[in-house]
Structures are given as C-alpha cells and as structure tokens.
Amino acid sequence: MAVRRMTLEAREARLAYWMLAPTFAVILLIVLFPVLLNVWLSFKPVTLADLRAPVPVANERVMQQPEDAGDELVLRLTMRNGSQRITLFGVDWQKTLPAGLTLATVEPRCEQDGRTVACAFGDWEGGYRETLELTFVADTAYLQAGSPDVRDAPTDMRARAENIITNLVFTLDNYRRVLTGTDFWPSLRITLVYTFFSSVGSILLGLFAAQLLNSRFRGQGLLRGLFLFPYVAPVIAVAFVWAFFLDPFSGTVNALGQRWDLLAGPVNFLGQRSIELSLFGLSFAFPLALASVVAFSSWNYFPFAFLFILARLQAVPIDMYEAADVDGAGPFAQFWYITLPNLAGILAVLFLLRFMFLINKFEDIFLLTGGAAGTKNLPVLIYDEAFARSDIGAGSAVAMVLFLVLLIFMFFYYRFAPENE
Amino acid sequence: MSATNVITRPTLSPASIAIAAGVGSLTVGMVVALWALVASVVGGMVTVLPLGQALLVGLALGAVIGAFRERRDTPLAIAVGAGLVVALVWLLVSGFRPLGLEAVEPVWGVAYAFIALAVAGQLVRYGLRDFDLRRPRRDVLERVIVRLLRGFGFSFFAVIILFPFWYMLSASLKGRAAMLRDPANLAIEFHLGVRQLLVGYREVLFTFDFLNFIGNSALVAFVTMVVTLVMAVLGAYAVTRLAFPGRTFLSRSILLIYMFPAIVLVIPLYAVFTQLGLRNTLPGLLIVYPATTIPVALYMLRSYFQTLPKDLEEAGLIDGCTRAQVIWRITLPLSMPAIASVGLYVFMIAWNEFLFAFMFLDNPAIFTLPRGMVMLDSQEVPRQYLMAGAMIITLPIMLLFFWFEKYLVGGLTAGGVKG
Numbered sequence: 001m002a003v004r005r006m007t008l009e010a011r012e013a014r015l016a017y018w019m020l021a022p023t024f025a026v027i028l029l030i031v032l033f034p035v036l037l038n039v040w041l042s043f044k045p046v047t048l049a050d051l052r053a054p055v056p057v058a059n060e061r062v063m064q065q066p067e068d069a070g071d072e073l074v075l076r077l078t079m080r081n082g083s084q085r086i087t088l089f090g091v092d093w094q095k096t097l098p099a100g101l102t103l104a105t106v107e108p109r110c111e112q113d114g115r116t117v118a119c120a121f122g123d124w125e126g127g128y129r130e131t132l133e134l135t136f137v138a139d140t141a142y143l144q145a146g147s148p149d150v151r152d153a154p155t156d157m158r159a160r161a162e163n164i165i166t167n168l169v170f171t172l173d174n175y176r177r178v179l180t181g182t183d184f185w186p187s188l189r190i191t192l193v194y195t196f197f198s199s200v201g202s203i204l205l206g207l208f209a210a211q212l213l214n215s216r217f218r219g220q221g222l223l224r225g226l227f228l229f230p231y232v233a234p235v236i237a238v239a240f241v242w243a244f245f246l247d248p249f250s251g252t253v254n255a256l257g258q259r260w261d262l263l264a265g266p267v268n269f270l271g272q273r274s275i276e277l278s279l280f281g282l283s284f285a286f287p288l289a290l291a292s293v294v295a296f297s298s299w300n301y302f303p304f305a306f307l308f309i310l311a312r313l314q315a316v317p318i319d320m321y322e323a324a325d326v327d328g329a330g331p332f333a334q335f336w337y338i339t340l341p342n343l344a345g346i347l348a349v350l351f352l353l354r355f356m357f358l359i360n361k362f363e364d365i366f367l368l369t370g371g372a373a374g375t376k377n378l379p380v381l382i383y384d385e386a387f388a389r390s391d392i393g394a395g396s397a398v399a400m401v402l403f404l405v406l407l408i409f410m411f412f413y414y415r416f417a418p419e420n421e
Numbered sequence: 422m423s424a425t426n427v428i429t430r431p432t433l434s435p436a437s438i439a440i441a442a443g444v445g446s447l448t449v450g451m452v453v454a455l456w457a458l459v460a461s462v463v464g465g466m467v468t469v470l471p472l473g474q475a476l477l478v479g480l481a482l483g484a485v486i487g488a489f490r491e492r493r494d495t496p497l498a499i500a501v502g503a504g505l506v507v508a509l510v511w512l513l514v515s516g517f518r519p520l521g522l523e524a525v526e527p528v529w530g531v532a533y534a535f536i537a538l539a540v541a542g543q544l545v546r547y548g549l550r551d552f553d554l555r556r557p558r559r560d561v562l563e564r565v566i567v568r569l570l571r572g573f574g575f576s577f578f579a580v581i582i583l584f585p586f587w588y589m590l591s592a593s594l595k596g597r598a599a600m601l602r603d604p605a606n607l608a609i610e611f612h613l614g615v616r617q618l619l620v621g622y623r624e625v626l627f628t629f630d631f632l633n634f635i636g637n638s639a640l641v642a643f644v645t646m647v648v649t650l651v652m653a654v655l656g657a658y659a660v661t662r663l664a665f666p667g668r669t670f671l672s673r674s675i676l677l678i679y680m681f682p683a684i685v686l687v688i689p690l691y692a693v694f695t696q697l698g699l700r701n702t703l704p705g706l707l708i709v710y711p712a713t714t715i716p717v718a719l720y721m722l723r724s725y726f727q728t729l730p731k732d733l734e735e736a737g738l739i740d741g742c743t744r745a746q747v748i749w750r751i752t753l754p755l756s757m758p759a760i761a762s763v764g765l766y767v768f769m770i771a772w773n774e775f776l777f778a779f780m781f782l783d784n785p786a787i788f789t790l791p792r793g794m795v796m797l798d799s800q801e802v803p804r805q806y807l808m809a810g811a812m813i814i815t816l817p818i819m820l821l822f823f824w825f826e827k828y829l830v831g832g833l834t835a836g837g838v839k840g
Contacts, residue, residue, distance in 0.1 A: 013665035015744060019655040020671075023715055026652065030690070030712030031681050037689035051695045165692060212574045225823060229582055232822050234773040236791045237811035241585045244592065244804055247604075252588060255605035256461060260470035299581060330560030331567045360682030363775050379684040386688050387780070399685045410677055 035403070041396040043170045047085075048390035050164040054083030056091045056124065060151045066138035073101060073136040075150055078129075085126040088159040094118040095155045100142030105135045124159070174397035183381055184398070191359060191377040191402075193287075194294060199354040201298030203347060206305025211339075213306075214313045224310070231303035239367035242296050246270055273374040289373035297364050301357075305350050312346045313339070352413045359406055378402045437554035438487040440565060445483015445545045446476045447569055452541040455576055456533070457521055462587065465608025469521040474511070478519075479545075482507045482538065486545050493553055495546045504542030508534045544572065589815065593808035594618045600804065621809035625797070629806070630785065631813055634793040638772055638814075641703060641789055645710040645771035646764050649718050652711065653763070654756075657722035658748055662734070672723065679716035683776050691780055701783045709777050714767045721766070725759035726752070765825045772818055790814040 006014070057080050064074040081088050096116050103112040110119040117134070136150075178184050209227055213220060230238065245252045248266040257263035267275075269292040274285040316339065324334045362379035365371060371380035378398060386395025453475035457468040485503040486495045511519035512534055519534040548568045552561050591607040592600065599610065610618070625631045659665070660672050690709060691700065699705035729752065737747045753760070778792040788796065794814060797807045 009664060012663050016659040016663035016665040016668075019659040019663075022652045023656040023719065026708075026712045026715060027678055030709055031678055031686065034686045034689035034693070035681065037693065038685055041689060041692065046692070051692050053696070163696075165696070208574055209578055212571060212578070226582060227578065228822070229586065229819070232769060232818060233586075233815050234775075234791060234811075234818065236773070236775050236794045237589065237815045238585055240794070240798070240807055240811055241589045241592075244808070245585070245588050250601055250604050250804075252462065252604050252607060255603065256458070259461075259468070259605060260457070260472075262470070328560060330563035332563050356680050360684050362684045367775075379682070382684055382688070386691075392688060392692065395688050399688060402682065403685050406680070406682060410680060413680075414673065414677065 037165075038396050038399055038403070041165070041392060042174055042400045043172065044165070044393050045169065045171050045173060046164055046392040048387065048392055050083070050086065051392070053163075054081065054086045054088060054126075054161045056080070056088055056093075056121075056157055056159045057082045058093060058155075058157055060155075062150060063133065065147065066142065069138065069140045069143060071138055072104065073138050073142075073150065075134045075136070077132045077134065079121075079132065080130070081124040081126055081128040083126050083161070086161055086164060087126060088124040088128075088161050091121040091124050091157070091159040092118065093121065093155070093157045095150075096153055097136070098142060098145060098148045098150065098153055100139045100145065101136040101150070102139070103134065104137045105133070107132070107134065110134065171393075174391075174393040178385070178394050178397045178401075183376065183384075184401075186374075187376050187378055187381045188401075190290065190375060191379075194290060194297070194365070194375070194377050195355055195358045195361075197294045198297035198301070198358050199351055201294060202301040202354055203305045203309075203350055205298055205302035206307075206309050206350075207343070207347075209302065209306040210309040210313055211335075213310060227306055228303045230300050235300065235363050236367060238300065239296070239364065243270060243368055246292065270369050271373050287374055289369055289375050293365050293368050293375050296368060297358060297361065300364065301354060305354065308346055308350055309343060312343055316342045348416070349413075352409060352416075356406060356409050356413065359409070360402060433488055434490075434555040436557055437490055438484050440554050440557060440562070441487025441490075441545065441549055442480045442483040444548050444565060444569060445481075445486060445541075446479035448545050448548065448572070449479025449482060449538070449541045450476045451573060451576055452537055452544065453520060455580075456537050458580065460520075460533070461605050462584070462591075462607040465606040467603075467606075471515070471519075471521045474515065474519075478507055478511050478538075479541070481510075482542055483545055486542060486549070487554065490549070490554065494550050497543070497546070500542040500546035501539045502542075504538040504540070505535055507542075508538035511538070548572065586815075589808050589811050593621050593805060593812045596620075596805060597803045621803070621805040622813070625806050625809045625813065629793070629797060629802075629810075630788075631790070631793055631810060633786070634788050634790045635813065635817075637703065637787055638790040641706055641710065642768045642771040644707050645714060646768045648707075648711040649714045649767045650760060650764050652715050653718035653722050654748070654753070654760070656715070656719045657726050658752060660719070660723050661726040662731070675716050675720045675723070679713075679720065683713065687776060687780055690777075694781065700781050701787070702781075703787050705781055706777060706789070709781075710771045710774065713774075714770050717770075718763050718767055721763045722756070722759060725756055729755055761825065765821060768821070769818055772814075 059078040061076045061078070062073065063076050064072060066073050077093070079093075094116060095118075099115060101115075103110065103117055107119070109121055110117060112118075119132075121130070138147075142148075213224055213227065244250070246254075246269040248254055248268040248271070253269070254263065254266050257267070258265070267288070270289050272288045275288050276283055277286040278284075320338050321334055324338060329337070360379050361377075362383065365375050365377055366380050366383065369375045371377070371384065376384070379402070382395045382398045382402065384395075385398055386392050450472060454470060454472065457470045460466045461468045482503055485507070486500055489495050489499045489503075508519060512531060517530060520530070520537060549565065552565065554561065588607060591609055594609055595607075599606075660668060660675075686709075694700040694705050699708070733751050733755070734747050737751050738744075742750065773791065774789075775791040778789045779795055782788055782792045785793075785796070790810075791814065794807070794810050797810050
C-alpha cells in the first residue's frame with residue numbers, strides 16, 4: 001500500500017475541515033437548507049393541512065347480516081380521499097374475511113383470493129368520494145363461527161400520493177396575495193418603526209446605565225449583575241408580567257397612575273391603537289400599543305447594549321478626561337467630545353446588531369399584544385399567514401420579504417463592522 | 422451664637438441658595454415619588470402623590486441648606502435638621518399627611534415623613550458637596566446636574582428593573598380577589614401563612630405538571646449546551662489555530678449565520694419535521710437548538726482562543742502531543758472560564774427558547790417550561806398561577822446566573838494573582 005505523504009499544510013487543513021464538519025453539517029441542515037426551502041415554499045400553493053401525508057379513508061358499515069346459510073351479507077364502504085387537493089395514486093383496499101364468505105357482487109375492481117378480498121380503485125383526485133356496496137354469500141362455516149363482525153376483520157388500505165413539497169407545481173400567487181393584501185404594507189411600516197425605536201431605545205438606556213456604572217464603587221459588580229436581569233429572564237415570563245401590570249383594570253400601573261392623578265382614566269396600554277395627545281397646542285395621534293411594545297423591547301434588550309458600551313467605556317484612556325479637566329472642560333463637553341467619539345464605533349455596530357435582531361423579533365409582540373392594535377410586525381404576520389390562516393405558502397412569501405430586508409442590513413454589517421467587536 | 426462662631430459664619434450667597442433650592446426641589450420630588458411607590462407596592466399602603474407640594478417643600482429645604490454652607494459643604498446637623506424642620510412644617514400644614522398617605526396610623530406617618538425628609542436633606546447636602554457655589558462656573562453647574570442625573574438614573578433603573586420582578590413575585594403569592602381589590606397593593610400578605618401563599622406554586626407544579634416541564638427544560642437545555650460546546654470548541658479551535666483555505670471568510674460569516682432569523686426557519690422546519698415525524702418530539706427540538714446556538718458559541722470561543730498564547734500549544738506539539746492531546750490538556754483547561762460562560766449563555770438560550778417549543782410541541786408530556794407557560798395563559802387559569810409559573814421558569818436561570826457571576830470574577834482574579 002502506497003503511503004500518501006501529505007504536506008503539513010494539507011494535513012492541517014484536513015484536520016480543520018474534520019473539526020468543522022459537524023458544525024457545517026448542522027448549519028447546512030438546520031439553517032441554510034431551511035432558508036432555501038423557504039424560497040421554494042414561497043412559490044408553492046401549500047397549506048398547513050397539506051403537510052400531513054394525504055390518506056384514503058374508508059368507513060365500513062354492515063347493511064345486512066346473514067341469518068341462515070346462503071343468506072347475503074352486505075358491506076357498505078364509504079370512501080374518500082382524505083385530502084381536498086392532492087391526488088392519490090393506486091388506491092388499494094384489502095380485507096381478510098372471516099371463513100365462509102364469498103364475494104357475490106360483480107365488481108371488476110375487486111376480486112377474491114381465498115379469504116382475502118382485494119380492490120384496486122386506481123387514482124383518486126382530491127376530494128374524491130365513492131360509496132360501494134359489496135355483497136357476500138355466507139355459508140355454514142361463517143354461521144358456525146358465530147357470525148363474526150366483518151368490520152373487525154383485518155383491513156389494509158393504502159395509496160401513493162404526490163409530495164406537495166417536492167412536486168413541481170409553482171405559483172406566484174403567494175407573493176401576489178401577500179403584497180396586495182391589506183396587512184403587508186402597514187406591517188412593514190410597523191416593523192421598521194418598532195425596530196428602529198426599540199434599537200435606539202435600548203441603546204440609549206444602555207448608554208445611560210453604562211455611564212452610571214462606569215465608576216468604581218462598592219457593589220458595582222452586584223449592580224452590574226442586576227442590570228442584566230431583564231436580558232437574562234425568559235421573555236415569556238417578563239412579557240406576561242408586563243401584560244399584567246399594564247392591564248387597564250387590574251394592572252398596577254393604571255391603579256397607581258389614577259390614584260396619583262397622573263392618568264385621567266384607565267389606559268389600555270397594549271390594546272389601544274392610538275390616543276390623541278396634544279403637545280404645545282398640536283394634537284396628534286400617538287400609537288400607544290406600538291409605543292408600549294417598543295418600551296418593553298427597549299427594556300428587555302438594554303442590558304445587551306449596556307455590557308458592550310461599559311466594556312468600551314472602560315477602555316477609554318483616563319488621561320483624556322484628566323487633560324480635559326485641566327483645560328476646564330465641563331462634564332457635558334467631556335461627554336460630547338471624548339466619550340461619544342470613543343463610543344461612536346460601538347454604538348454604530350450595536351445599532352446594526354440590535355436592528356438585525358429586532359427586525360425579526362417574534363416573541364415580544366406576539367406575547368404582549370398578539371399583533372393587535374397596530375402592532376403586527378412582519379414576524380407576527382408570518383405566523384398569522386402560515387399558522388393562524390394555515391397558508392404556509394403565504395407565510396413563506398412574507399418570510400422571504402423579511403429575509404431580503406435583513407440581507408441588506410447584513411451586507412452593511414459585513415462591510416462596515418470592524419473585525420473584532 | 423457665641424462670638425467665635427461669628428468669624429466662620431457663612432456669607433449668604435444668592436447664587437448658592439438658588440442652586441441649592443433647585444437641587445432640593447428636584448431631590449425632594451424624587452424622594453417623595455420613590456417613597457410613594459415603595460410604600461404602595463411594597464408596603465401595601467394607600468398613597469397619593471403630592472408632587473407639587475413636594476417640589477415646593479424641596480425648594481425651601483434646598484434654600485436652607487444652600488444658605489448655611491461652610492467651606493463648600495453644609496454641616497450634617499444643619500442638613501438633617503433642616504429636613505426635620507421642613508417635615509414638621511409640612512406635617513402641620515398638610516394636616517399630618519405630608520407624604521400623601523391616605524390612611525395610616527399617625528405615628529408611622531409622622532415617622533416616615535421625618536425620615537424621608539431627613540434623608541432628602543442629606544442627599545441635597547451630598548449633591549452640593551465640594552462645589553463652590555458662590556460664583557458658580559459653568560462646569561460646576563454641569564457637575565451639579567450630573568449628580569442629579571446620577572441620582573435620578575439609579576432610582577430610575579432600580580424601579581424599572583426591580584419593579585417587574587417584584588410584581589412577578591408578589592402576584593404569584595396573591596389571589597385573584599386581592600389583586601382585583603387593589604392592583605396597586607403588591608405587599609406580600611404574610612399573615613395568610615405559607616400554605617395559602619404558595620397555593621399557586623403547588624397548583625402549577627403538581628396539577629399543571631410543571632414538575633415534569635422543569636425536567637424536560639433542564640434536559641433540553643443541558644443536552645443543547647453539551648452538544649453546542651463540543652462542536653463549538655472544535656470549530657473555534659480550527660478557526661483560530663489551523664490554517665485552511667476559506668478560513669477568513671468562515672471566520673467572518675459565523676456571526677451572520679447567527680443572524681439568520683428563527684421566524685424564517687420555522688416554517689420550513691415545521692414542514693420538514695412534520696413529514697419526518699420529528700415535529701412533536703424532544704429530539705426534534707434537540708436538533709434545532711444546537712443549530713441556533715453553535716454560531717454564537719463558536720464566535721465567542723473564537724474570540725477567547727485568540728487571546729490565548731500560541732506558545733504553550735506549540736511547545737506541547739513539539740513535545741510530541743497530538744492535536745487532540747493539546748486541545749484536551751492545554752487549550753481546554755486554559756479556557757475553562759470562557760467555556761463556562763459560553764455554556765451558561767447557551768443553557769440560558771435553550772432554557773428560555775419560546776418560538777420552536779411553541780410551534781413544535783403539542784403533547785403536554787414533553788412540554789418545556791415556556792411551552793407550559795402558554796398552556797397556562799387562558800381565561801380559566803388565575804393569573805396567580807401564571808406568575809407562579811413565571812417565577813418557576815425565571816428563578817433557576819437567575820440563580821445560575823448569579824452563581825456564574827461570582828465564578829467568573831473568581832476566575833479572573835485568580836488569573837491576575839498568578840500573573
């Protein structure tokens with residue numbers, strides 16, 4: 001056997017590929033393949049019900065039971081294609097009869113072989129139905145066996161079906177329906193508004209928090225841990241907490257707000273699309289429910305920004321501030337001319353990161369409002385189309401649009417993010 | 422006053438008084454608002470918020486403190502004394518309800534008012550300490566504002582972080598009737614006794630089978646963590662230490678993969694898993710979860726491996742170790758802190774994961790905790806139970822997190838001692 005000598009580099013590369021192979025496999029199967037499948041599905045007329053393999057269904061009913069030898073037994077089969085849309089091919093029905101029954105009906109599709117009666121029904125279109133009565137003549141063997149119920153005899157029914165996912169039926173209907181539907185464009189706008197303001201909100205809160213904790217004092221570590229709470233806690237737990245304390249009637253915020261004369265009456269923070277606000281004599285419609293979910297998401301994700309900003313703040317050379325002190329610059333000037341320029345890079349990266357995460361955030365809005373009151377962002381719309389309305393194809397089409405928007409931001413991130421942030 | 426004191430008597434400065442009055446007004450406003458909030462949601466008292474009064478009283482308090490400054494500070498006795506005096510005046514003027522209590526025993530109300538305003542006086546004193554306010558430069562004013570902002574900031578974050586978790590705890594111990602009677606009262610009713618307080622937990626754990634869900638969640642999160650760590654350690658090592666074509670591209674793409682949205686993956690995975698019979702199963706979840714966590718784990722470990730010196734490993738290789746031995750004996754022990762933190766992060770992601778659990782699991786026997794929470798969200802189930810469920814899902818991850826914080830700090834300081 002010839003020993004294949006490999007160069008050191010080649011061996012190293014091969015080892016690297018082996019070590020990365022499991023990661024590649026998993027990501028290929030569970031991330032990249034589904035994305036491609038999503039493209040595929042978005043061009044196909046698929047509903048939720050189509051995902052389960054369609055089966056032929058047959059209900060049996062005994063219409064007449066033999067009393068004596070020579071009497072007839074009539075079995076009625078009520079059959080249908082379990083799917084309304086998918087054709088079944090080569091539908092076969094087969095039953096092993098009790099002893100002593102002979103098929104008497106003249107039915108070209110059925111024949112008896114020993115105790116087995118088999119029918120080949122051929123192809124059934126979606127929604128196909130048929131009722132068939134089979135007559136058997138009973139002899140003494142059947143009666144002596146105690147006239148067993150034929151329905152209990154072993155039955156086998158099978159068919160082949162086209163796989164709705166792998167067939168080659170394509171359509172643009174999903175996109176047409178989604179893009180001309182009433183929900184899509186408002187939803188896109190809501191998504192962008194929600195994403196933008198939640199990103200900005202969480203970064204501003206994070207910046208404020210990082211400024212507070214950017215000095216050494218006792219208990220700083222403990223406080224840092226505490227500040228991470230909203231991010232660490234399961235979103236399903238804190239979303240319910242917010243939904244409850246913002247409740248218009250049994251919520252603490254409304255109760256305290258009214259008692260303290262801050263609110264005139266109960267406010268449905270998560271259920272009211274907009275309220276009239278007047279500011280400096282200008283009145284405008286304020287999107288209340290949307291603002292509430294923005295507040296929740298800003299709260300939920302500020303610790304993420306806080307951690308990054310704090311780490312960056314601690315890397316700002318202290319002598320810059322000392323020099324500024326000597327020059328008589330006040331804290332505002334120092335913040336504006338030293339801190340912010342130093343943070344500019346991380347703030348930009350954070351904004352891109354947060355934007356990319358929040359643009360496809362499903363849980364927050366789904367759990368808080370379910371997409372009601374003008375908060376239905378694209379992820380919730382995807383869920384609504386695919387699962388609430390059972391239209392997998394339409395859901396995939398929305399998902400594709402969302403993914404395209406995301407790709408634009410990914411491109412920017414890839415181009416402009418520094419290598420090690 | 423004796424004659425000697427006359428020499429050090431502070432000169433009254435209008436600027437100083439004005440600034441102190443402003444600070445005093447805002448400080449007392451904040452103290453009273455915080456006090457009203459705590460008295461209501463922790464103490465269970467019925468409060469109103471006399472914000473206008475508080476701002477006025479604070480103005481007076483601040484003016485007194487500003488008037489009696491000596492060498493850039495106000496004596497402690499004056500700050501606290503002014504607080505007490507102002508409290509007394511406020512008590513008399515408001516008919517013994519200075520802090521907006523509606524019904525509380527007068528003794529306690531009086532005590533609270535004195536304490537709150539003494540504290541406020543002390544805070545105003547701290548806020549103005551070490552500044553020359555007589556001819557305030559612009560940067561001094563800015564520093565005063567910064568201190569005010571810090572005070573406001575700490576109060577603000579304390580409220581927005583602690584309040585939701587306090588609500589969760591309190592509501593999990595409170596029956597529906599008590600909650601409806603006064604939603605602003607979040608005090609824990611200890612007089613009900615432990616059995617009555619914990620009824621929500623008992624119901625959720627046993628009747629709603631959360632005991633089982635805890636097991637499912639722990640299993641899923643643990644397996645996800647182990648699988649992710651094994652794959653990510655291998656991958657991160659390859660990306661940082663081995664040269665191969667495509668390394669740079671891969672290194673930069675990892676985080677992008679993490680950005681691939683779950684909501685885009687969920688429909689195709691739902692379709693495929695339904696057809697493969699994997700949908701309503703825990704193995705199905707265990708295939709999906711590591712795929713969503715490996716990229717970020719690999720990315721974090723990669724960043725850490727880059728900080729490890731290569732020399733040790735090269736020495737090991739020269740001494741005849743295989744790659745596997747090098748990883749096992751040198752790289753892994755050196756990266757324990759990073760592996761622990763990445764492992765915890767992955768555990769947290771899997772423990773908290775909602776979307777796939779919600780979409781995939783229909784069978785209550787294999788629910789994870791987030792899926793179980795959705796089951797509790799119905800008209801028939803009291804909110805108390807839902808909040809008990811929220812506590813059950815939140816507490817373990819919080820405890821792990823706190824344990825880990827200490828561990829991480831310990832690891833870092835130990836490394837520092839050894840140089």
